Amino acid sequence: MSLVKTIFEQMPRRFMRDKAVGIDGVIQYDVRGEGGGTWHLVIADGTCTLGEGPATDPRLTLQISTQDWLRLIAGKQSPEALFRTRGTRVGV
Numbered sequence: 001m002s003l004v005k006t007i008f009e010q011m012p013r014r015f016m017r018d019k020a021v022g023i024d025g026v027i028q029y030d031v032r033g034e035g036g037g038t039w040h041l042v043i044a045d046g047t048c049t050l051g052e053g054p055a056t057d058p059r060l061t062l063q064i065s066t067q068d069w070l071r072l073i074a075g076k077q078s079p080e081a082l083f084r085t086r087g088t089r090v091g092v
Helices: 003-014 066-073 079-085
Strands: 025-032 037-044 047-052 060-065 089-091
Touching (some): 003 037, 003 066, 025 066, 060 066, 066 079
Parallel strands (some): 025 060
Antiparallel strands (some): 025 037, 037 047
């Protein structure tokens, strides 16, 4: 199993429902490169559910390389810097 997939599988367990009060939405992650894939998170009613593959109607889509995703998760790269300098694409 890839490190990227392991990280995604842990996201629902690490979800901080108190930080998401009143937030509902679907976020799709397209992680490109070796070990990448497509996942989506559904945040609704204080819960977070992970789905593998593309979402039907995501509110936000993040396209990022595997290397940049791992750097972002590790805190070695800011989202703002990735967006400005690395060609990371966000669709709303």
